[in-house]
Amino acid sequence: MSTDTAFELQLQNITKVYPGVVALDDVSLRISAGEVVGLIGENGAGKSTLMKVLGGVIAPSSGSITISGETYEALSVQQSFDHGIAFVHQELNLFDNLSVAANMLLGREIRSGFLGLVDEAAMARAAQPILDRIGARFSPSAQVSELSIAEQQMLEIAKALSMDSRLVILDEPTSSLTLSETNRLLKIIADLKAHGVAVLFISHRLSEVEQCADRVVVLRDGRDVGHLSRDEINYDAMIRLMIGRTLASRPPEEKRAAEPVVALQVEDLRTHAYPAGSASLAVRSGEIMGLAGLVGAGRTELARAIFGIDGVHGGTIRIAGRTLSGHNPQEAIAAGLCLVPEDRKGQGLILDFSVGSNICLADLQAVSRNGFVDRRREAARAAEQRDRLKIKVESLDRAAAELSGGNQQKVALGKWLALDPRVIIFDEPTRGIDVGSKAEIYGLMRVLTNRGCAILMISSDMEEVISVSDRIAVMCRGRVAGVLEPPDFSEENVLTLAIG
Amino acid sequence: MQKKDLGLLVLIFVVGTVVASINPRFLSPINIANTANLVGLFGLFSIAEAFVIVTAGIELSVGSVIALLGVIFVDFVVNLGMPWPLALLITLLLGVAIGALHGFLVTRMRMQPFVVTLCGLLVYRGIARFYTADATAGFTFGASFPSLEWVFSGRSYGVPHSIVAFGIVAVIAWVVLHRTVFGRHLFAVGKNEEAARFSGIRTARVTTIAYIICAVLTALSAVFFAMYTRSISPASHGSFYELYGIAAAVLGGFSLRGGEGSVVGVVLGVILLQMLQNLVNLLGIPSSLNFAVMGAVILIGVLADQQFARYRERQRQAQSLKRATTDGEPVPRPGETPAR
Numbered sequence: 116m117s118t119d120t121a122f123e124l125q126l127q128n129i130t131k132v133y134p135g136v137v138a139l140d141d142v143s144l145r146i147s148a149g150e151v152v153g154l155i156g157e158n159g160a161g162k163s164t165l166m167k168v169l170g171g172v173i174a175p176s177s178g179s180i181t182i183s184g185e186t187y188e189a190l191s192v193q194q195s196f197d198h199g200i201a202f203v204h205q206e207l208n209l210f211d212n213l214s215v216a217a218n219m220l221l222g223r224e225i226r227s228g229f230l231g232l233v234d235e236a237a238m239a240r241a242a243q244p245i246l247d248r249i250g251a252r253f254s255p256s257a258q259v260s261e262l263s264i265a266e267q268q269m270l271e272i273a274k275a276l277s278m279d280s281r282l283v284i285l286d287e288p289t290s291s292l293t294l295s296e297t298n299r300l301l302k303i304i305a306d307l308k309a310h311g312v313a314v315l316f317i318s319h320r321l322s323e324v325e326q327c328a329d330r331v332v333v334l335r336d337g338r339d340v341g342h343l344s345r346d347e348i349n350y351d352a353m354i355r356l357m358i359g360r361t362l363a364s365r366p367p368e369e370k371r372a373a374e375p376v377v378a379l380q381v382e383d384l385r386t387h388a389y390p391a392g393s394a395s396l397a398v399r400s401g402e403i404m405g406l407a408g409l410v411g412a413g414r415t416e417l418a419r420a421i422f423g424i425d426g427v428h429g430g431t432i433r434i435a436g437r438t439l440s441g442h443n444p445q446e447a448i449a450a451g452l453c454l455v456p457e458d459r460k461g462q463g464l465i466l467d468f469s470v471g472s473n474i475c476l477a478d479l480q481a482v483s484r485n486g487f488v489d490r491r492r493e494a495a496r497a498a499e500q501r502d503r504l505k506i507k508v509e510s511l512d513r514a515a516a517e518l519s520g521g522n523q524q525k526v527a528l529g530k531w532l533a534l535d536p537r538v539i540i541f542d543e544p545t546r547g548i549d550v551g552s553k554a555e556i557y558g559l560m561r562v563l564t565n566r567g568c569a570i571l572m573i574s575s576d577m578e579e580v581i582s583v584s585d586r587i588a589v590m591c592r593g594r595v596a597g598v599l600e601p602p603d604f605s606e607e608n609v610l611t612l613a614i615g
Numbered sequence: 616m617q618k619k620d621l622g623l624l625v626l627i628f629v630v631g632t633v634v635a636s637i638n639p640r641f642l643s644p645i646n647i648a649n650t651a652n653l654v655g656l657f658g659l660f661s662i663a664e665a666f667v668i669v670t671a672g673i674e675l676s677v678g679s680v681i682a683l684l685g686v687i688f689v690d691f692v693v694n695l696g697m698p699w700p701l702a703l704l705i706t707l708l709l710g711v712a713i714g715a716l717h718g719f720l721v722t723r724m725r726m727q728p729f730v731v732t733l734c735g736l737l738v739y740r741g742i743a744r745f746y747t748a749d750a751t752a753g754f755t756f757g758a759s760f761p762s763l764e765w766v767f768s769g770r771s772y773g774v775p776h777s778i779v780a781f782g783i784v785a786v787i788a789w790v791v792l793h794r795t796v797f798g799r800h801l802f803a804v805g806k807n808e809e810a811a812r813f814s815g816i817r818t819a820r821v822t823t824i825a826y827i828i829c830a831v832l833t834a835l836s837a838v839f840f841a842m843y844t845r846s847i848s849p850a851s852h853g854s855f856y857e858l859y860g861i862a863a864a865v866l867g868g869f870s871l872r873g874g875e876g877s878v879v880g881v882v883l884g885v886i887l888l889q890m891l892q893n894l895v896n897l898l899g900i901p902s903s904l905n906f907a908v909m910g911a912v913i914l915i916g917v918l919a920d921q922q923f924a925r926y927r928e929r930q931r932q933a934q935s936l937k938r939a940t941t942d943g944e945p946v947p948r949p950g951e952t953p954a955r
Contacts, residue, residue, distance in 0.1 A: 424812065448815040462813045465806050467874065476803060477814040479796040486795050517931065530814065 122148040122183055122199070122281040122313055124169075129178035131164055131337075138164040139175065142339040144332055146282065151304060151314045153328030153348075155321065157357055157610065158410055158575040161337040162317055166286060169315075170202060171195035183281075199281030203271045203288055205411075211260040216242040218259055219274045245273045249303045265296040272303060282313040287411075289320055301327050319409050319614060321353050333357055358606040376400045376435075378569035379452070379538045381421060384430035384441075388416035389593020393430060396571075396588050396595050398538065403560055403570040405584030407577070407609050413593040414573045415457055418540045422454040423447045435537055448477070451537030455527050455544060457573070463527035464515045470526055471497035471511035477530045500529035504559065521552025528559065539563065542573045557583055577606050591615035619868045619920055623883040626916070630890055638897045648773060650893050655777030656839055657859060658885040662781075662788050663832035664860030665881045666825045669792070670805045671873025672721060672728035674829050676713075676735030677860055681853035683743040684709055684837035686752045689847060692763065693754055699763040703838060710834025711827055713739075718823030736857070743849035753846025767842035777839050784832065789878040801825060806874025863888055866913050868920070887912070 124146050131139040139161045146152045156162050167173045168180070174189035181187075182198045190198075209218050216238040217224070225241060227234035235256070242255035251269050253262055262270065268288055275283050285304075289297045297320075304314055304327050318324050324331060331343040333356040341356040378400045383393040394417050398404045408414050419425045420441055421432050427441035434450040447453075456462040464473050474497045475482055482492040497511045504525040508518060515526055524544065531539065541560070545553040560570055560583070574580045580587055587599040589612035596612040635641045660677050667674040684706050691702035713735070720731045746752075754760075769776050792798040800821045803811040812818050841847060865871065866887060867880030891912055895905050 422813075443817075444812065444815045445817060454813065456813055461807070462809050465803055465810045465874075467806055468803070472799070476799070476811075476816075479799055483796050486797065487790075488794060488796055488799060514931075517934075 122311075123181075124183075124200075124282060124313065125181040126165075126168070127179045127181065129165070129168060129175045129180070131168065131173065132176045138337050139168070140337040141178075142334065142337070144339070146313045146315060148281065148311045148313055149308050151308050151316060151327050151329050153324035153331040154315055154317045154334065155319070155324060155331060155353060155357060156334035157577060157606075159336075160334040160357075162286075162334055164337070165334070166202070166284060166317075169195060169200060169284065196278075199279060201275035201278050201280035201283050203268075203275050203283065203285045205287040207264075207267050207271060209259050209267055209270060211258070213259060214239075214255065215246070215253060215257050215259060215262070215270055216255040218270060219245065219255075219277050242273075242277070245277050248276065248306070249273055250299060265292050268292060268296075268300070269303075272300075276307075276312075280312060282315065283307060284315040284317070286317045287319065288316075289318060289323055297323065321350050321614060324353070325349065354607060354610060358610060378435055379421070379571065380431075380433040381417075382431045382433075384417065384420060384432065385428035386413060386416040386420040386593065387425050387428065389413045390428045392593025394590065394593060394595045395430075396598065398569045398571050400537070400567050400569050401564050402585040403564055403572055403583055405580040405587040406571055406573045406590060407575075407580045407587055407613060408590035408596075409613050410575060412590040412613065414590050415542055416593075417590070418454060418456075418542050418571070418573060421447070421540065422452065424454075448534065451534075452540070453477075453531040453534065453536045453538075454540045455524070455531070455542065457542035457546070459520070459523055459527055459547075460516075464523060466516035467514055469512045470501070470506070470508050470515050470518065473515045473526050474500050474511075474529045474533075478534050481533065496533060500532060503532070504529050505555065519549075519552070521548045521555070524548060524552070524556060525559075528556075532563075536568060538569045538571070540571045540573070543575065544572060545574075545576070545579060553579075577609065580609065581606065589613050617868065617877055617880070620877060620879045620883060622920070623867065623880065623887065623916075627883060627887050627890065630887070630894065634890070634894050634897060641893070641897055644773065646893070646897075648770070648775060650889050651778045652775035652843075653892070654886055654889045655775060655779070655781035656836065656843060657856075657863070657889065658778075658781040658882065659784060659836035659839065660833050660856060661860040661863035661881055661885045662784055662878065663829040663836070664857065665864040665867070665869055665876060665878070666788070666792075666801070666832075667728070667829045668861070668864050668869045668871060669801050669873060669876055670822050670825045671808075671871070672822065672825070673732060673861070673871065674717070674826070674833075675729065675732040675857045676717075676739055677829075677833050677857035678853035678855055679736045679739035679743065680710070680713060680830065680833045681837040681840055681856055682847065682849050683739040683746070684834050685841035685847045685852060686743050686746050686849050688838050689752045689754070689841050690746070692760065693752075693758065699760060706838055707831055707834050710831040710837075713834075714827035714830030715823065717830065718826035721826065722819035722822050732857075740849070743852075747847075747849050749850065751846050751848045753844075764842065767839055777843070780835070780839065784835075785878055785882050792878055797821070797824070802874050804873075859888065862909065862913050866916055 126142060126144040129139055129142045142161070142165060154162055164173070168175050169190070171190035171192040171194060179186050179188055180190055187194065216235070219242050220238050225234045225237040226232060227237060239255040246253070246255060249269055249272060251266065251273060253266055259267060259270065288300060292300060301323065304316065307314055316324065316328060325348050328348060329345050331348050331353060332339065333341050333353065335357060343352055376399060377397045379398040382395050384395070385393050392413065406414050416425070420427045423439065423441050423444045423446060432439040432441050434452050437450050439446055439450060460466055465476070471494060475493050479488060482489055482496050494511065501508065501511060506522050506525045506529065508522065515523060518526065544556055548556070560572070564570055572583065581604050585601070587604065587609060589596050589599065589609055591613055592615060596615055599608055640646055660681065664674055664677060687709065688702050688706045691697040691705065692699050717731055717735060720726045721728050766776060792801065800811070800816050803814070803816060804818045804821050808818050840853065844852065863884035864876065864881050867876060867882070867884030869876030869881065888909060891909055892905060895902055895908055900908070
């Protein structure tokens with residue numbers, strides 16, 4: 116489509132409203148052939164929503180998209196493809212049971228003969244020049260399962276190029292690459308630019324953005340908060356725009372002097388996600404420790420390892436002085452640790468079970484005699500938690516699936532409270548929850564810490580981390596990069612540690 | 616009793632009334648006793664199968680285990696002259712071993728239940744045939760084991776002992792599955808293993824115990840079958856019984872995805888399947904159509920049940936949507952996830 120005219124993409128005043136949330140607010144963006152634009156912003160700034168608009172996955176609520184002179188209110192996936200917009204996602208979308216060439220030409224297989232059989236040799240011949248162009252040293256007939264992560268990342272880029280792309284969108288392409296691989300990727304970007312391909316480069320690694328971008332666009336809370344031209348791009352300027360405002364630090368009287376007793380101590384813990392990194396932190400009784408970091412920093416993996424879901428590669432976990440092996444949740448629960456997981460619907464609850472059964476699931480022994488569930492005691496226990504947590508449900512026999520997000524989260528928490536835990540790990544406790552329920556959850560956390568419970572709260576919501584936490588630990592690539600005390604609470608400090 | 620159990624019960628009465636009105640012999644004491652005997656025999660391993668299905672697993676080696684343990688039990692009693700209670704004990708312990716092995720392979724070696732038990736189906740059948748050198752194992756003519764025969768194939772007041780045993784096992788299974796902590800854990804593991812693990816349930820142990828219960832009940836049913844047929848040809852004895860058990864469980868409301876079903880359902884499922892077999896005989900339908908009738912009834916039954924469930928699901932969603940909007944809470948539009 117229109118390969119003769121020079122490629123130019125223009126987003127004008129794109130707004131995307133979800134009920135209760137404005138994901139994109141009047142964002143405009145221009146990118147032309149041979150240009151590299153860096154797109155940066157914190158978690159939840161609206162980058163993924165913008166990508167989905169470009170990919171034709173979602174339709175903006177208002178605004179228009181102009182590509183090479185043609186204007187659309189919304190793109191379809193096919194139109195996006197036809198205009199030569201190609202994505203290289205952070206998560207790899209490859210079939211590791213197929214060859215490199217088969218992956219590259221998936222859906223566009225070269226056939227031969229009257230039976231129309233797949234011609235592997237011709238596909239390998241077609242794939243070779245593209246691999247050469249990006250300097251890949253693996254063979255087109257290699258199996259994807261034999262490639263390293265970096266090579267797979269390169270294959271994704273090759274795949275994007277093979278479609279004769281006019282605009283390549285790279286979403287965090289370097290998050291799994293080593294330094295030398297990253298440098299090679301930056302060379303490939305320069306080469307694409309030289310060939311007149313437009314590149315939209317999304318990254319948290321600001322030094323890379325600094326190296327390769329002609330312009331930088333910064334998003335914050337769904338708004339376009341500033342553009343930097345080539346000679347304005349530097350680390351400080353980018354950080355300043357990403358944060359924008361300085362949050363007023365909380366009034367000191369809200370802070371409680373944490374008891375000096377360490378409830379959860381983690382030393383040099385190495386998880387499956389970051390077998391090389393080692394995380395250490397200590398959470399005291401009576402405090403909420405926020406655990407901040409970029410997506411993929413290894414926070415959820417740390418929580419799972421502490422709770423004994425995944426097993427650990429090394430390091431020690433202690434709850435009130437008792438050492439855990441990190442290999443089974445029962446041990447953690449017995450020691451007084453519990454986890455309210457990120458995936459509420461898949462891990463926190465059994466959606467088809469009744470609210471009452473969910474609340475009692477973690478500690479059925481307490482409501483049973485000799486292994487028989489005492490249904491009256493079960494109902495009483497469930498009712499007690501319902502009243503305590505103010506769970507809105509007409510009957511405890513209702514399936515948990517029928518509740519709203521906030522009430523589901525209360526059920527997921529309620530199943531632990533009767534155990535009187537010493538330490539609770541919350542993983543994204545308020546994701547997808549309305550504002551009113553959020554406040555209730557924060558209130559519950561405070562009630563728990565006032566009774567001496569220690570809370571570790573993983574959150575990607577910067578405002579939440581800063582306003583709710585008593586101290587903030589920040590993770591970066593599997594390590595705890597630093598712990599902030601209240602006087603140092605600021606988005607800038609958190610982000611500086613998170614970017615590493 | 617759940618609604619789907621009630622539906623099944625109604626179906627049983629309707630089928631029974633129709634058959635009885637066409638052929639009154641259906642209600643004759645002899646026919647009822649014979650059918651009850653078969654219900655008991657097939658019911659034992661159907662309940663066994665249900666314990667594995669509720670964990671979202673499957674047990675395909677039931678028929679082969681019935682052949683193998685049947686052959687071994689008969690050999691012990693007839694050829695080795697072992698006292699039958701001891702032979703029974705050993706048979707049940709072999710059941711424990713088989714179940715533990717399957718549970719180990721499924722939970723610790725992370726193999727798929729289908730594969731593990733399919734291999735079991737082949738292996739146990741092969742061993743059974745090898746054990747007797749492909750000969751028929753059985754009680755020699757005139758051989759008599761009065762107490763053994765009375766216990767396993769006798770009748771009290773005209774009631775076959777197999778259905779008494781089935782009744783006792785069903786009551787115990789109902790209590791275990793629907794009233795104990797272990798039963799609740801079984802349903803939790805079957806419905807959402809991940810959430811069960813996050814709740815501190817020992818999912819591997821729970822699943823393994825389910826396979827052991829299944830194999831022990833199968834071993835018990837192997838002894839009943841051995842005493843029922845009195846001679847066992849290891850190449851065909853018990854063939855396809857696992858499918859029969861699965862059919863009864865599915866008909867009784869068990870989902871192969873796990874976490875759903877009731878013991879009442881599987882009992883009714885067994886009864887209905889035996890009635891269908893009986894119906895084929897009594898109504899003069901060619902017995903070659905036996906399986907076809909069974910298959911068609913199960914298909915229609917499960918289809919009707921799922922359509923009904925979908926209808927209820929839609930009602931429920933409409934209701935909760937109404938509730939959510941009146942709460943003033945954001946409701947994602949269909950097909951879109953709120954992303955930022």
